[in-house]
Amino acid sequence: MRVSEEPVKVIDLDLQKVARQGLWLTVVVTAGLLLADAVIRLLLRQEYMFSVTVWKVLGVVGGYFVLIVVHELFHLVGFRLFAHVPWRKMIVGVNLKLGIAYATTDEWMTNKAIRKALLLPFWTTGVIPALAGLCLSDGALLTLGGLLIGGAAGDFAMYQELRHCPDEWLVKDDPERPRLYLHERVE
Template sequence: MLVSSEPAHIVDLDLKRVAKTGLWVTLWTTVGLFALDILFQLLIQSELTVSFSFWKILFVVIGYIVLIVVHELFHLLGFRIFAGIPWRKMIVGVNLKLGIAYATTDEWMTNAAIRKALLLPFWTTGIIPAAVGLYLSDGVWLLLGGLLIGGAAGDFAMYKELKQFPDEWLVKDDPERPRLYLYESVRSVD
């Protein structure tokens, strides 16, 4: 399969806009999760218990850092599972200048594969902690779930842009910025 020499489209995220959206999503998701937890507590236990401690705050801070790393590792796992990218061709890191963690590869992926890889961390580091928090009625897990669901705002923004293009188009990730280059795949005629 051949690709055109110039990208047919470039997805370039506006980080300020994504950060603002992420903050709102985090706020409303967290409020919603805590409201559900309060409702469940009142319906099941007929009482409401709330507690704060230094250790819980410390667990949220440490848990958030760990889950950000795990979020990026799940992108890599998605690259492997959905696009067949070899582990040695993947990179994970932090861009301090832009204030973002990232997972990338210099290998070609199909549009369909990268979209799946973009959303995998949302489910594993956002939805699962939120569900654990609701099941255990644990504010730490609820807060971590809310933070990581909001933290997937950039992934959803990229997903939304990519969804407009055919599944078979090829995508090349920019190693330095949250930018994707889309190329129309051209079948060679022999």
């Protein structure tokens, strides 16, 4: 496979902007989920009780850190499922200097494949806990869902940039920064 020597486009996220968007998204989604749960219980004429305990807070904090790791692991699953990247070519870690967890590979992926891999953790670690929280009327799960949906702000930002590019363009992930390099195939 041959690709253009120079990238056609470089997507470089502004981490401060993404952090602000993520915080805003987290607050709005979490409040919306808690409100939706209250309305559902009211419509079903079920008792609704909101309570916060130390154990619930510790559960949410612990669950959040676990789900951040799972979020990144689902990026790797997406790389494997959608881009057929070998497991040995994938890396997951934390960049303490930037304050971010990451999943990366040095393999080429198509734009179409990486877009799917970017959104997979949103569904698995954000939407599923939120839906489970609504079904069980569990504030901790609702809060975790909101936190992880908001935590996908960087993935949404990358996805938004990628969706305007052709599916067949090839993408190379930067191993140190939230940056993608897009190249065209050369026949």
